Amino acid sequence: MARSKNPIPPDSLKEAAEELRVMNPEKAGDDLEPTLRPQHLDEYVGQTSLKDSLRITLLAAQKRKEALEHLLLSGPPGLGKTTLASIIAREMGVNLKPLPALLLKGRGIWRRS
Numbered sequence: 001m002a003r004s005k006n007p008i009p010p011d012s013l014k015e016a017a018e019e020l021r022v023m024n025p026e027k028a029g030d031d032l033e034p035t036l037r038p039q040h041l042d043e044y045v046g047q048t049s050l051k052d053s054l055r056i057t058l059l060a061a062q063k064r065k066e067a068l069e070h071l072l073l074s075g076p077p078g079l080g081k082t083t084l085a086s087i088i089a090r091e092m093g094v095n096l097k098p099l100p101a102l103l104l105k106g107r108g109i110w111r112r113s
Contacts, residue, residue, distance in 0.1 A: 037083045
């Protein structure tokens with residue numbers, strides 16, 4: 001008998017997802033996967049000067065009706081880079097496809113200085 005990769009029964013996952021939707025009324029009836037990550041820049045905790053700079057950059061790009069200039073978020077794991085990237089994408093109304101830097105290494109894209 002093949003073992004399931006996910007040890008949590010699917011019904012338990014559905015119940016947990018429904019509980020998160022109830023806690024966040026904006027997600028009620030939404031089929032998207034619930035998340036505990038902040039969805040907007042105002043919900044992001046910390047890094048006030050970075051948020052202020054990003055807010056100005058986002059508003060300027062939106063007023064010009066242009067794409068946001070390139071951004072590079074770097075640092076050790078757990079600092080909120082992916083969360084910040086998803087907030088930026090949401091604020092700009094575009095999709096985000098996160099790509100771990102390890103996938104780029106050795107492909108001519110990633111080079112250590």
